[in-house]
Amino acid sequence: MASQPTAATPPRDSVNHGLRFVVAWLVLSVIATPLVVIFVGPILPPGNMTTQAHEQIYDNTWLAAVSTPVLCLVVVFLVYAFVYFRAPKGGALVDGPPLREHAGIQVVWIVITSVTVLMLAAFGTYQLLQNGSGGGQGPSPVAVPAGASHNLAVQVIGQQWEWTFRYPSFGGVETHELVLPQHTSVTLHVTSLDVVHSFWAYQLGVKADANPGTDNVAYVQTRGPGTFQIRCAELCGLFHGYMFSTGRVVSATQFQSWAKTQEAIYKTIAKYVPPYAKTYICPAAGTSPTCSPQPTLRGG
Amino acid sequence: MQVGVKLLLVAAAVAVAGVLIGFYANKLTHDANSAAYTVPVRIVNGQRVVDLKIQTVAAAGPTVSHNPDWVSYLVQTSNGVWKRLTVWDLPANATIHVTDYNFDGASGTRNPFLGRFTGTDGNRALVNGKPVDHIDPSLASHIFAVPQLGINIAFLGVPDNAKNQCGYAPCPLKTAHETIKFTFHTTTPGHYRWQCFVPCAAGWISGWGGPMQTIGYMDGFLNVKA
Numbered sequence: 025m026a027s028q029p030t031a032a033t034p035p036r037d038s039v040n041h042g043l044r045f046v047v048a049w050l051v052l053s054v055i056a057t058p059l060v061v062i063f064v065g066p067i068l069p070p071g072n073m074t075t076q077a078h079e080q081i082y083d084n085t086w087l088a089a090v091s092t093p094v095l096c097l098v099v100v101f102l103v104y105a106f107v108y109f110r111a112p113k114g115g116a117l118v119d120g121p122p123l124r125e126h127a128g129i130q131v132v133w134i135v136i137t138s139v140t141v142l143m144l145a146a147f148g149t150y151q152l153l154q155n156g157s158g159g160g161q162g163p164s165p166v167a168v169p170a171g172a173s174h175n176l177a178v179q180v181i182g183q184q185w186e187w188t189f190r191y192p193s194f195g196g197v198e199t200h201e202l203v204l205p206q207h208t209s210v211t212l213h214v215t216s217l218d219v220v221h222s223f224w225a226y227q228l229g230v231k232a233d234a235n236p237g238t239d240n241v242a243y244v245q246t247r248g249p250g251t252f253q254i255r256c257a258e259l260c261g262l263f264h265g266y267m268f269s270t271g272r273v274v275s276a277t278q279f280q281s282w283a284k285t286q287e288a289i290y291k292t293i294a295k296y297v298p299p300y301a302k303t304y305i306c307p308a309a310g311t312s313p314t315c316s317p318q319p320t321l322r323g324g
Numbered sequence: 325m326q327v328g329v330k331l332l333l334v335a336a337a338v339a340v341a342g343v344l345i346g347f348y349a350n351k352l353t354h355d356a357n358s359a360a361y362t363v364p365v366r367i368v369n370g371q372r373v374v375d376l377k378i379q380t381v382a383a384a385g386p387t388v389s390h391n392p393d394w395v396s397y398l399v400q401t402s403n404g405v406w407k408r409l410t411v412w413d414l415p416a417n418a419t420i421h422v423t424d425y426n427f428d429g430a431s432g433t434r435n436p437f438l439g440r441f442t443g444t445d446g447n448r449a450l451v452n453g454k455p456v457d458h459i460d461p462s463l464a465s466h467i468f469a470v471p472q473l474g475i476n477i478a479f480l481g482v483p484d485n486a487k488n489q490c491g492y493a494p495c496p497l498k499t500a501h502e503t504i505k506f507t508f509h510t511t512t513p514g515h516y517r518w519q520c521f522v523p524c525a526a527g528w529i530s531g532w533g534g535p536m537q538t539i540g541y542m543d544g545f546l547n548v549k550a
Contacts, residue, residue: 183435184532185519186471198437200474217434218530262537266517269471289447293440293458304435 041108049100053093060092061085070229073252073273075245076158077229083151090140160214160223160232160240163302169243175211178202181304182214182221182234185263187254194283196300197290202254202271205279206246214240215303221260225271227252234258239302246273360547362413364402372418379501380466380479382428382526384408384541385492394535395428395466395524395542398493406494410544416513422477424504425497427490428465430481431524431531436461438521441506443475449506451480465502467521470546472514478522479504516546 065085070077111117151157156167179190180202190198202225204210214223214232221234223242227250232242249272256267274282298304363374377400384396388408398406414420433439439461441449448457458478465481479502482489486500495501520542523531535541 181435183521184536186469186521188435188437198435200442200471200476218532261532262539262543263517263519266472289442290437290440293437293461296436296439296458296461298436 039108041104045100045104048104049093049097052100053096056096057089057092061089064088069226071227072247073227073250074158074229074247076155076243077227078247079151079154079157080229083148083157086147087144090144155245156243158229158231158242158244160242163239163241165241165243167243169209169245171209172211172243175209175243176205177211177213178204179300179302179304180212180214180223180232180234181217182223182256182260182267183217184219184261185256185267187223187256187267187269190300191283191286192300194287195290195294196297197283197287197294198297199286199290201269203279203282204246204271204273205276206249206273208276209243209245212242212244213302214242217304219260220258221256221267222258224255224257225252226255228271231257237303249273249275359409360411360413360545361399361401361407361409363399365415365418372415374414374418374420376412376414376420376422377425378422378468379406379425379493379495380428381490381493381495383492384535385494388493389541391534391541392492393527394538395526396493396535396540397466397520397542397544408493408540410518410540410542411547412544413547413549414510416510416548416550418510419507420510421507422468422505424468424479425495426465426479426482426502426504427493427495427499428481428524429484430463430465431522432462433464433467433478433522435521438467438469438476439464439478441477443470443473444477444506444508449477449504451504452502464522466524466542468518469521470516470518472516473508473546475508475518476521477504477506510546510548512548513550514548516548517543518546519543 065081065088068081068084068088070080072078072081109120152159153167155169156165161167177192179192181188181190181198186200187202188198188200189202190196212223212230212232214234215238216234216236218236220236222231223234224231228244228246230242230244232240234240252271252273254269254271256264258264260267363376365372365374367373379398379400381396381398384392384394384398386392388398388406389396396408397410399409399412400406440458441447441456446455446457448455450456451459459480461478463481464478466479467476468479469476482500482502488499490496490499490501520536523536524542525531525534525536528534528536536543539545
């Protein structure tokens with residue numbers, strides 16, 4: 025009796041596709057990864073206006089380097105499949121060989137992905153613990169940079185829908201604009217007057233939630249002068265999308281001059297503004313003489 | 325159930341949902357009343373000048389709003405009619421003289437700092453004819469603020485014991501009011517939002533719902549055009 029080929033069990037290809045694929049992937053990864061680090065890394069966000077932002081470029085470069093082989097894997101797989109597993113023109117469509125479990129592949133896959141994810145988690149945790157990486161750390165920061173007690177303190181106040189800023193070392197002056205001196209370590213005390221906002225100064229590498237009654241501390245060390253965008257990153261109502269402004273990093277002399285001007289403008293309203301406190305409203309009504317009244321009592 | 329029937333049911337459900345969303349969007353748009361009002365421009369010594377007259381009222385009233393109890397801004401159109409329009413087309417590189425007639429009482433600001441006037445000529449305003457650079461924030465009734473232009477003017481509230489207070493808008497000038505005048509200058513064309521910073525929406529949580537979150541009442545835009 026003559027044997028007949030069946031569609032369910034096509035003859036196996038004599039070519040070792042697995043080996044070819046792995047070699048192609050390794051070669052491409054070895055070439056692409058250094059190129060990404062050298063040429064793409066320097067142009068990754070968020071910039072070099074602060075130490076934290078600069079360190080985030082380093083972090084993003086690492087992430088790009090780790091993800092490049094993954095991208096190569098997908099690309100090589102796609103191209104290889106297109107080239108070698110395409111059905112010939114006019115030929116019959118036949119199914120490939122059935123997939124069988126392969127303990128070795130499963131173990132390798134789980135180990136590689138687990139190691140990658142755990143390594144990134146460890147790397148991220150280490151970076152965060154250095155100086156907070158520009159993130160809000162709450163009222164009791166864990167990653168406090170050395171000498172932080174001598175930092176320039178700036179309170180960031182979110183309200184629907186504007187950011188204002190207070191400088192306790194300049195008589196608690198409040199301003200509509202955030203201006204920072206260059207080459208200065210700054211402690212940002214982020215809070216809110218009403219709902220939850222999120223202070224996001226992208227080019228500074230800073231992002232911290234602004235919660236009413238909470239002092240959310242973030243650290244940043246400025247570098248060269250420039251301008252930066254401030255946005256709210258927490259949906260906070262009608263004009264959330266318009267809750268943005270432009271801040272500046274200026275020379276120490278320019279900063280002193282600007283602060284003096286602001287103090288003069290502020291002088292006439294100063295007597296109505298509560299003394300500087302870590303939060304702009306009381307955590308609970310009447311708990312502190314330096315707090316403003318609860319905003320919920322001011323409606324209507 | 326046949327596939328055709330299932331598809332028909334799904335299509336019908338999608339159509340019904342679309343119609344309902346359309347009705348809802350129409351209601352929001354209708355309530356918002358976000359049509360733009362082009363403020364007339366006059367030329368003085370070769371310069372473009374605009375006189376913008378507005379009034380701030382405790383209640384919009386049934387004549388100009390489907391939400392008669394909502395606090396609101398109104399603008400006086402060229403024919404003298406007060407309309408609830410808060411999107412204003414203004415010329416670029418122009419002088420804008422604003423007169424606000426405030427008929428509402430004081431609510432006070434959340435942030436006292438906003439009692440300071442900024443962004444106008446001399447960072448001042450005329451409050452009932454008197455030039456001042458701030459008011460007591462607790463006496464503020466409303467604020468006209470354009471953060472992107474640095475403008476912040478607080479409107480003094482009508483005293484609670486004032487006689488002949490206005491009920492519903494449009495309010496006649498014979499009723500109790502405070503007059504605030506200020507001047508600012510537009511430069512480059514742009515789309516700028518303006519808003520009130522006083523939590524003045526009575527009956528809403530924290531005084532910040534309803535009219536504070538709806539274009540056409542306590543918020544709007546300045547369309548500065550070339």
